[in-house]
Amino acid sequence: MELTGLIAYVIFFLSLAGVYALLALGLNVQWGYTGMLNIGIAAFFAVGAYTSAILTSPPTAVPGGFGLPIPVGLISAMLVAGVLALFIGLITLNLRTDYLAIASIGIAEIVRLFLKNEEWLTNGVRGMSGIPKPFSGLVPGADALLFLGVVVALVLLVYWANQRAYGSPWGRVLRAIREKEVAASAMGKYTLLFRLQAFVYGSCIMGLAGAVYAHFVGFISPEAFDPLFATFLVWVMLIAGGSGNNRGAILGAVAIWTVWSLTEFLTTRIATEHFSLSQLAAMRVFMIGLLLQVILLLRPQGILPEVPPKPIRDADK
Amino acid sequence: MSVLRMDSVYGGYGGADILCGVSLEIGPGEIIAVIGPNGAGKSTAMKAVFGLAKVRQGSIHFMDKNITGLAADRVVQQGISYVPQVDNVFPSLSVEENLDMGAFLRKDDFSAQKRKIYELFPPLAERRTQSAGTLSGGQRQMVAMGRALMLDPKLLLLDEPTAGLSPRYMDQIFAIVRDINSLGISIMMVEQNARQALGLAHRGYVLATGANRFSDTGANLLANEEVARMFLGG
Amino acid sequence: MVTEVLQLIIYGVIYGSIVALGAVGVSLTFGVLRFANFAHGDLMTFGAYMVLAAYVGFALPMWLSVIVALAMTASLAVLIDQTLFRRFRRANPMILLISSFGVGLMVRSLVQIIWGGSTQVYDPGIQFPYQFWGLRIRPDHLIILGGTLVLVVVLHLFLQKTRMGKAMRAMADNPDLARISGINTDRVIIWTWIMGASLAAAAGYFLALDSRLQPDMGWFILLPVFAAAILGGIGKPYGAIAGGFIIGITEELSTLILSPAYKPAVAFALMVAILIFRPTGIFKGAR
Ligand SMILES: Nc1ncnc2c1ncn2[C@@H]1O[C@H](COP(=O)(O)OP(=O)(O)OP(=O)(O)O)[C@@H](O)[C@H]1O
Ligand SMILES: [Mg+2]
Numbered sequence: 001m002e003l004t005g006l007i008a009y010v011i012f013f014l015s016l017a018g019v020y021a022l023l024a025l026g027l028n029v030q031w032g033y034t035g036m037l038n039i040g041i042a043a044f045f046a047v048g049a050y051t052s053a054i055l056t057s058p059p060t061a062v063p064g065g066f067g068l069p070i071p072v073g074l075i076s077a078m079l080v081a082g083v084l085a086l087f088i089g090l091i092t093l094n095l096r097t098d099y100l101a102i103a104s105i106g107i108a109e110i111v112r113l114f115l116k117n118e119e120w121l122t123n124g125v126r127g128m129s130g131i132p133k134p135f136s137g138l139v140p141g142a143d144a145l146l147f148l149g150v151v152v153a154l155v156l157l158v159y160w161a162n163q164r165a166y167g168s169p170w171g172r173v174l175r176a177i178r179e180k181e182v183a184a185s186a187m188g189k190y191t192l193l194f195r196l197q198a199f200v201y202g203s204c205i206m207g208l209a210g211a212v213y214a215h216f217v218g219f220i221s222p223e224a225f226d227p228l229f230a231t232f233l234v235w236v237m238l239i240a241g242g243s244g245n246n247r248g249a250i251l252g253a254v255a256i257w258t259v260w261s262l263t264e265f266l267t268t269r270i271a272t273e274h275f276s277l278s279q280l281a282a283m284r285v286f287m288i289g290l291l292l293q294v295i296l297l298l299r300p301q302g303i304l305p306e307v308p309p310k311p312i313r314d315a316d317k
Numbered sequence: 318m319s320v321l322r323m324d325s326v327y328g329g330y331g332g333a334d335i336l337c338g339v340s341l342e343i344g345p346g347e348i349i350a351v352i353g354p355n356g357a358g359k360s361t362a363m364k365a366v367f368g369l370a371k372v373r374q375g376s377i378h379f380m381d382k383n384i385t386g387l388a389a390d391r392v393v394q395q396g397i398s399y400v401p402q403v404d405n406v407f408p409s410l411s412v413e414e415n416l417d418m419g420a421f422l423r424k425d426d427f428s429a430q431k432r433k434i435y436e437l438f439p440p441l442a443e444r445r446t447q448s449a450g451t452l453s454g455g456q457r458q459m460v461a462m463g464r465a466l467m468l469d470p471k472l473l474l475l476d477e478p479t480a481g482l483s484p485r486y487m488d489q490i491f492a493i494v495r496d497i498n499s500l501g502i503s504i505m506m507v508e509q510n511a512r513q514a515l516g517l518a519h520r521g522y523v524l525a526t527g528a529n530r531f532s533d534t535g536a537n538l539l540a541n542e543e544v545a546r547m548f549l550g551g
Numbered sequence: 552m553v554t555e556v557l558q559l560i561i562y563g564v565i566y567g568s569i570v571a572l573g574a575v576g577v578s579l580t581f582g583v584l585r586f587a588n589f590a591h592g593d594l595m596t597f598g599a600y601m602v603l604a605a606y607v608g609f610a611l612p613m614w615l616s617v618i619v620a621l622a623m624t625a626s627l628a629v630l631i632d633q634t635l636f637r638r639f640r641r642a643n644p645m646i647l648l649i650s651s652f653g654v655g656l657m658v659r660s661l662v663q664i665i666w667g668g669s670t671q672v673y674d675p676g677i678q679f680p681y682q683f684w685g686l687r688i689r690p691d692h693l694i695i696l697g698g699t700l701v702l703v704v705v706l707h708l709f710l711q712k713t714r715m716g717k718a719m720r721a722m723a724d725n726p727d728l729a730r731i732s733g734i735n736t737d738r739v740i741i742w743t744w745i746m747g748a749s750l751a752a753a754a755g756y757f758l759a760l761d762s763r764l765q766p767d768m769g770w771f772i773l774l775p776v777f778a779a780a781i782l783g784g785i786g787k788p789y790g791a792i793a794g795g796f797i798i799g800i801t802e803e804l805s806t807l808i809l810s811p812a813y814k815p816a817v818a819f820a821l822m823v824a825i826l827i828f829r830p831t832g833i834f835k836g837a838r
Contacts, residue, residue, distance in 0.1 A: 037645055039589065039652060091826050098587040098785075099826060101648055102777045105589075106819040109774050117812045227770075232656055235649060278668030282660035282766075289657035293635055296650055300642065367731055393733035401731070407724040410717065418721045421714070422733040464732060 011144045013261065014254075018151035019213045021253035023234045025158045025246060026205030032244035032306065033171060034198040035178035037097050040088075040104030042230035043111040044203040047084055048077035048210025049220050050115060050122055053131045056215075061130045063123045070134050074211045081207025082200045084111075089199040094192050100199075108227065115222040127221025131214050151212060155250065158205055162246045165201075167309045174198050175308065228285060233260065236292045242302030251303060256288075263287050318381060319344055320472050320503045321397070326365055326375035334373065335361045337527040341505075343472065348494065348504045350518035350535060352511040352548055358527040359507040360402050363474050367392050367399055379472070394422060398465035402476035402507070405461035408450025412441050415449050415460050419467030427467065434463040437496060455486030459493075466497065473497065475506045479513075491517055511549050515539050523548055554685045559803040565692050565761060567799020568699035572754035573772060574779035574791035575706065576747035582723030582786035583743040584640070586647040590631070590655035591751055592769030592776060593662075598624040598752025599759040599768065600662050606673055613673075617756055621749040627658075628748030629741055655770065663766040670763040691760040702753055703792060706746070710788065715742050723786055774815050775802065778822035784832020793834070797821070 023041060030036045052073030057065025088107050092100040115122045122128065135146040165171045173194050214220050224230075233256060241252020263284040272280070295302070321343040329335030335358045343349045351359050364370040366377055367389045377385045379395050387395075398419075407415050416434060420427045435442035438459040444452065449460050458478055465473060475494070479487040491513055498504050508514030515521045515535040523531040523544060531544055538544050573595055580588045601620035605611045611619065631654055639647045680687040710716040715738070722729040722739050730736055758768055779798045783790025798818050805817040825833065 035643075035645065037648060091823055095826065095830050097645060098581075098648060099781070099830070101589070102587060102781065103823070103826065106774050106778070106822060110816045110819055113813055113816060117810065228656065232652070235652070239649070275664075276667055279664050282663035282668070285660040286657050286664065289653045289660065292653040293650060293657075296646060296653075297635070297638060300646065369727070369731070389730040390733050390735060393731065399731050401728065404725055404728060407721045407728065409724050410721055414717050414721075417714070417717060418729070418732050418734060421718060421735075468733065 008144065011148050013257070015144070015148045015151050015216055016213075017254045017257040018148070018155050019209050019216065020234065020237060020257055021155045021250045022158060022209035022212065023206055023230075024237045024241065024249035024253045025155070025162055026202040026209065027234055027238050028202075028243065028246060028249040029162060029165070029198050029205070030202035031238065032249070033166065033174045033178065034195055035097065036093070036195060036199055037101035038104050038199070038202070039101045039227075039231060040106070040108035040111075041206055041234050042225045042227050043104070043108040044081040044084060044206035045210040045213070045230045046111050046115060046222070046225035048081045048207030049214035049225070050128070050210075051080045051207070052077040052211035053128050053214045053220055054121065056132050057128065057130060058132070061128070063120060063128070070132065070215060073215075074208060077207040077211035078204040079207075081210070082204040085200045085203030086196070089196045093195045093199065105227075108231070112222055112225065115225070122222075125222060127219060127223075129219040131218045131220065133215055133218060147216060151216070154208065154212060158208075159246050159250065166246070170194070170197075172309075233257075233288070236288055236295075238302075239292065239300070240295050240302055242304040242306060244306030244308075245302065245304045248302050248304035248306075255303070256291075259291065260284070260288060319378075320347070320380060321366070321505065322378045323362070323365070324376050324378075326362070326372055326377065328365060328371045328373040328375070329361060330370060335370070335527050336365060336372075338375070338529070339365075339524065339527065340375075340529055341522050341532070343503050343505055344519075346498070346501060346503060347520065348498050348506065348518045350511070350514040350521040351505065351507045351524060352509075352514065352521060353524035353530070354548065357524045359524055360476055361527075362524065363399065363401075363476055363505070363507065366397065366474065390422075393468065396468070396471040397474065398468060398470040398472070399474040400458075400461045400465045400476060400478065402480065406449040406452075406457050406464070409448055411446050411448050412452070412460055412463075413445040415464050416467055419464035422468060430467055430469060434466055437466075437493060438463055455482050455489070458482065458486075458490060462490075462493070462497075466502075470502060472503045472505065475504060477507050477509055479508065479510055487513070512539065556804070556807070558686050559806065560800055561686060561688060561692075563800030563803035564796060565695050565799070566803060567796035568695055569754050569757045569761065569795075570772065570775045570779050570798050571792045571795025572699060572702060572750045572757070573776035574783065574795045575788045576751045576754075577776055577780040578783065578786055578788045578791040579719070579723075579743050579747045581780065582788070583719060583726075583740060584636075584647070585726075586644050586651070587777065587785075588747075589648060589652040589773070590658060591651075591747070592771075592773035593655040593658040594624055594628060594748050594751040594769070595755030595758060595772065596662055596766060596769035597627060597658050597755070598748075599755035599764050600666055601752065602756045602759070603666070603671060603673060603764060617753070620756060621752045624752035624755075625745040625748045628744040628751075632740065632744050659766050659770060666764075666766070668766055670765045672763055673759065695757040695760060698753060698757060702750060706750070706788065709746065715739065719743055719746075771815070775799075775818040778818040781822050782825050782833055784834055787832065787834065790832050790834045794832075797833075 027041060030038050055066050055068045055076055056070050056073040058067045059065060088103055092103045116125055134150060136143050177191055177194060237252040237256040238249050240256055242248025267280040267283050319342045323339055323341050325338045325340050326336050327334050327338060339362050353359055361370045365372050368387055369389060372385050376383060379397060384392060384395060407418060416431055440456055441459055441463060449457060479490050494504060495517060506514060515538050518535040521535045521538045522529060531538060577588060577591050598620050601623045602616045605616035605619040606613055635650055636647055639650055678689045678691060680689045710720060718734050718739050722736060755769060758772060775798050779794035780791045782794030782797060798821060801821060802814045802817045
């Protein structure tokens with residue numbers, strides 16, 4: 001009994017870590033490869049989650065879905081997140097990257113307001129429940145394990161795609177843009193195009209992560225996408241793991257998700273009677289915030305630093 | 318005793334060396350002209366004095382004191398002022414405020430110094446409250462030089478003070494350089510208008526690819542055929 | 552209808568004052584340090600709670616509580632700068648932004664650890680608004696308007712008349728030239744934090760007077776604050792003040808046609824429009 005409980009917890013834990021790994025991989029393309037500051041990860045995550053939830057929920061659910069197959073939901077989630085990214089990218093990507101950071105919190109705020117207020121579509125603050133799970137009931141008792149398999153497969157797929165992209169000429173241009181090796185005047189429009197592609201691609205992955213999350217927990221509400229869980233933790237993960245390194249992104253996701261879970265354990269151990277739940281929650285956030293500062297000070301390159309591929313001498317042929 | 322002495326300085330901006338053995342010396346009351354082709358490292362040599370370019374090897378002495386690698390604000394305190402080639406005024410500050418910023422280190426009353434500078438640059442006196450960004454190129458150059466003179470330096474570094482100016486302003490700036498020098502201030506001046514600069518300077522240096530090529534009195538350099546052919550445009 | 556619009560404009564000016572004071576701080580730090588400080592909203596929150604601590608906790612008079620809060624918030628900002636931001640300045644400036652995002656969360660959770668997550672007020676009880684020509688305004692609103700006016704005048708005198716204020720503008724113009732002119736740039740940076748954080752604390756206090764204290768009050772106002780700073784041309788304190796009032800009035804007037812829930816979206820829309828058509832802000836100027 002104990003053991004099955006533990007296994008169930010481990011599966012649950014890894015599935016969520018996998019969702020975060022997807023988010024971190026998406027952010028890695030934006031920040032790690034290209035140096036773009038997205039502080040509105042929550043927006044793309046939430047939009048992906050809600051898109052898939054609405055499309056795949058049965059029409060009988062509240063507020064009523066379209067009953068489409070789950071893969072359609074996942075792909076649509078990526079598309080909608082991508083369109084949102086295209087919109088924000090077109091406005092800000094030719095400006096200093098601070099503007100992108102500011103605009104991205106703006107879009108996150110608007111998505112949050114939309115989800116809260118458009119009850120006809122999202123059921124508002126009450127959230128959406130009954131989101132279908134893939135393979136449910138296929139092998140009795142193994143739902144969770146099968147789902148974890150799907151998550152792992154998706155993480156590996158995105159990891160493979162990211163790695164391919166990193167070594168490709170496309171990835172090399174992104175890095176050059178990040179390091180400001182390309183004179184803006186020489187590349188001009190192309191720089192913008194490359195940045196836009198990277199931003200949209202990364203956001204699609206975040207949308208995918210959102211969809212996976214929605215199908216995993218089966219219930220979503222605007223609260224699940226607050227900037228702490230959906231944006232800040234992802235940043236800490238990527239920076240801890242190693243910006244620019246896909247393996248680092250995955251490792252960071254698992255490591256920080258572990259730390260985050262441990263902080264819960266820690267805070268419940270210290271004198272629960274003296275503090276309210278919201279105070280204990282705040283202590284966890286404080287610890288993670290402190291951890292980020294320590295990493296930035298002591299090991300800004302992360303656990304697994306970026307390993308740039310060998311330069312190809314005749315790249316400009 | 319020399320005012321400034323650079324001894325075979327190597328260095329640059331972190332990558333490959335831009336300066337590959339620059340040596341020069343400025344005596345008390347001298348005007349030194351530094352000429353050379355674009356990208357020769359003339360500006361970098363000046364920046365090295367102010368710690369804005371890194372000196373990897375070699376030394377820089379000011380009044381026999383080693384100032385190699387000293388931070389910019391400390392160099393100013395020693396008595397060297399610097400007018401960079403570009404972006405050398407605070408555009409949103411008024412002319413007067415630009416001068417005040419030049420005197421930031423002074424705790425005493427510097428209104429007399431400011432009066433002296435307005436006498437040296439009469440056009441500025443009429444435009445005290447105008448913001449520097451709205452001035453013409455020549456007037457801006459005057460603001461920049463005025464700012465640099467507020468601390469009453471012993472040595473003034475001027476990086477291409479006449480670049481992009483009309484001939485009328487150019488002559489005016491050269492005349493002012495002579496006036497400043499007659500106040501006893503040594504001057505090191507990088508110039509594209511090499512003939513005029515060498516004509517004015519006591520001595521000159523020709524830099525090419527980060528190293529000394531020629532050094533002599535201004536008059537001799539002007540007379541030197543090789544210098545004339547290679548660096549003075551025939 | 553006319554009174555309704557006038558009433559909204561009054562509310563807009565009140566809310567705009569708060570946004571303006573926040574935006575000035577963002578603009579000052581951006582101008583001098585070249586990074587968008589994502590912890591600025593949380594400095595506002597900290598200021599508001601410091602007033603609470605002094606006023607309710609130590610039973611000091613309100614005016615003294617506010618002064619204490621300004622000093623405490625300025626000290627916190629200088630402390631954060633000297634322990635963290637100073638070390639990141641040499642590195643990629645974007646690291647500063649990420650660090651500030653984390654610092655903001657830390658300040659916010661610190662407030663929540665100390666005071667809990669529930670909303671609080673300085674003085675319980677209802678204030679009766681003054682009525683004139685069918686318009687209403689609460690005594691607290693007069694404090695906000697008067698306080699903002701005083702602070703803007705003080706800021707103006709500081710920037711125009713004092714050595715440090717001029718040096719701050721000079722450094723925002725051209726940090727390298729400031730350094731070679733002999734300006735002590737480290738001191739300028741410290742003063743920038745003192746001014747920016749004091750104004751943030753005042754804005755936080757006013758925000759709490761206008762509504763209530765809450766640990767994430769500053770985070771939620773960060774978007775309008777940034778929008779105002781961008782509207783005025785980021786790095787230009789005077790523009791930020793104007794931007795604040797424009798944002799405040801537009802947000803309030805938008806409730807005539809939009810659900811009030813979408814007020815922050817209006818700030819965002821204005822910001823997007825400015826980014827598309829005039830990234831340097833509505834007032835002329837460089838960069
Ligand atoms: N900040 C910098 N970082 C890296 N390289 C630089 C920097 N500034 C200049 N360089 C390089 O150093 C070399 C010398 O530049 P420098 O400005 O000293 O030349 P210069 O002799 O002053 O030329 P000009 O007559 O055009 O002013 C150039 O190749 C230039 O590209
Ligand atoms: Mg030069």
